[in-house]
Amino acid sequence: MTALTLVADTPLDAETYRLTQRLQSALEGAPQGDGSVLSSLSRQLCDHLLARYRGAERTSGERAALSPWQEKRAKEILARSLHSRLLIADVAQQCAMSRSHFSRAFKKTTGLSPQEWTLDLRVRTAKQLLAEDRLSIAQVSLECGFADQAHFSRTFSRLVGMTPKHWRQLNREQARA
Template structure:
């Protein structure tokens, strides 16, 4: 995920002389979060390249979308602002709100893992002032964490994934009138998902995966990206890290054993990749959840 000040929604709010950034952090895995206060303002978010989930923490009763002045916010109300959509907001009085910024790649992984659908055929449905007590409780738990403390930031990242999973399962629908071109056949995509999950502990290659679809490596890579929303190597790494996180949270095997179970060549390779993705070592991740 780009630096926070390159995220369009973050940057638009940060540019306001009335808005105050209380907290912000990259949470790894294409996720970032921020806690804002604002008063008597107007903000426009124009076709951002990322998704934004928002929860009103306090006040907000004078906040509305310019096209819908009769609908007003309130504490615990949620807004879903998908990538590519424009929204225009008026803030009368004060508001305190939390944002969770989500990359398109992380959204794609959720569609594949939770919905067994191609990300390009799915869309996050826009919502304004949604009532969802479970999500609101997660947001409140999220902002109570100290994002500057490494262990708590890892717990915040895990909670952010729970928020995203809930949104994918409840706020995602099919794109209407979409004609898919290219990509893998549905049965090929499902077979690949099953094969990759069953062989995460092995050194899978692009050629091996392409052979299973009877395609050249070049055409396979293009069609895989069309169907999965990200390149094969990035998808494979995400699945390896997902398994590693589960093993670190729930089990007690040595880090070297976790590395081998997830297909990393060595404990040092595993640690480097883990740190690049999550901003902490596997040992620090395990310690955070044990604490």
């Protein structure tokens, strides 16, 4: 039988390392023909590796999160689409997922729904533009993908706790101090 060698500083996650150690012990101590333990450990290791590197990590009852590449792609697509109306189904398709599964996985990964994340990004972008003080508030609202200045002001006030005009004034005062 070929020996399985594990190197402690190999960049494996703790669970992969633990399962491979258990598999190695089982291989070394398993009597001929006793494949149930080996089969079970092999399955656990395969499930873990697939979950970890495909982004579908889940235990019974737990919902899957996005893989790193899916999260990156989704955020890039959403960020590029601040000015336009984007369908979540289109983002989901780019991440090779159904719309409903994507929405659940995105929320599990980021803590926000795709719509909430996009709105948060719009407000953060608006704060940057307001701080630069080169665009009017109406221009900032359009630049960040809001339908109009009134909608922008209501949303900004609800999320930030003050109007864009007041936020800009406070930012100017803090910059001078």
